[in-house]
Amino acid sequence: MVTVETAGDASLDDPILVEGLPGIGLAGKIAADHVRDVLDARQYGELTGDEIPQTAVFTEGDRGVASPLRLYVDEVDDVVVLAGDAPVPPAIADDVADAVNGWAAEVGATPLYLSGLPTERESTEVPDMYGVATGSAGGRLDDAGVDAPEVDGAVQGPAGALLTDAHQRGLGSCGLIVETTPRFPDPEGAHVLVRDGINPVAGVDVDTDPLVESAEEIMEQRKRLAQQLQQSGEQQSRAEQTGMFQ
Numbered sequence: 543m544v545t546v547e548t549a550g551d552a553s554l555d556d557p558i559l560v561e562g563l564p565g566i567g568l569a570g571k572i573a574a575d576h577v578r579d580v581l582d583a584r585q586y587g588e589l590t591g592d593e594i595p596q597t598a599v600f601t602e603g604d605r606g607v608a609s610p611l612r613l614y615v616d617e618v619d620d621v622v623v624l625a626g627d628a629p630v631p632p633a634i635a636d637d638v639a640d641a642v643n644g645w646a647a648e649v650g651a652t653p654l655y656l657s658g659l660p661t662e663r664e665s666t667e668v669p670d671m672y673g674v675a676t677g678s679a680g681g682r683l684d685d686a687g688v689d690a691p692e693v694d695g696a697v698q699g700p701a702g703a704l705l706t707d708a709h710q711r712g713l714g715s716c717g718l719i720v721e722t723t724p725r726f727p728d729p730e731g732a733h734v735l736v737r738d739g740i741n742p743v744a745g746v747d748v749d750t751d752p753l754v755e756s757a758e759e760i761m762e763q764r765k766r767l768a769q770q771l772q773q774s775g776e777q778q779s780r781a782e783q784t785g786m787f788q
Contacts, residue, residue, distance in 0.1 A: 544594065544637040546645040548587035552615045554622070558744040559651040561642075563611070563626035563700045567722030569731030570656030570701070571626060572753070576732060577740055578623040580748045583614035586622070589641060595628040611638070619746050622651060630700045638700065639707035646713065652679055653708060653715040654743055656735055657701040658722035669721035669731050671738055676705060677714030686742035691719065716743060730757035 562574020588609035598607040610628035630638055646653050673688035708715040718739040722731040733753040
């Protein structure tokens with residue numbers, strides 16, 4: 543059984559819960575971690591249970607350790623971030639979803655789940671982003687100017703379990719789906735998630751310049767890798783799944 547344990551109280555009015563569990567391209571994790579850091583959110587709780595990955599997370603300047611799945615809160619901006627430093631095993635995805643959405647319903651939070659659509663794109667291309675919703679949360683996406691999906695698909699992995707559970711219990715939640723590179727960490731996808739999704743939906747103003755700078759650096763690294771492969775005559779194998787979100 544997975545449970546959400548919080549330490550102390552937090553003054554929350556109509557909070558947005560930003561989920562950043564590791565997924566394809568790590569765009570969601572990069573985005574959520576960036577929001578947490580910029581808003582200077584404090585650690586507020588963690589997910590516990592025998593099935594949670596046995597990874598002890600430590601931070602700079604602190605001798606303590608914590609669960610790899612933690613909650614951070616920024617009471618000024620009414621934002622809670624679910625940070626993940628270990629992949630959620632498929633066997634416990636439903637239990638994690640039940641615990642997270644149960645807690646969100648209890649505190650009146652609207653979850654914002656982040657996912658990536660595997661896409662090969664040029665370094666100059668800006669990834670597209672789409673939004674889906676459960677319950678009555680679709681209006682938040684309309685107000686934020688987030689487009690509906692342009693293709694058929696399915697959200698898989700932890701975000702899929704979280705959205706499915708929210709749908710089944712009638713909880714209002716939003717899902718942001720961004721085109722992301724499947725083989726490399728994707729700060730450009732994270733940049734789009736924050737700038738065009740999290741900021742307007744949560745009503746915050748998180749600076750994304752650091753993510754843009756990281757994106758440029760990683761794109762340069764990818765170019766060098768591609769040149770090396772071409773020079774050596776190697777070819778990369780690639781598997782694609784059209785219209786499937788992960």
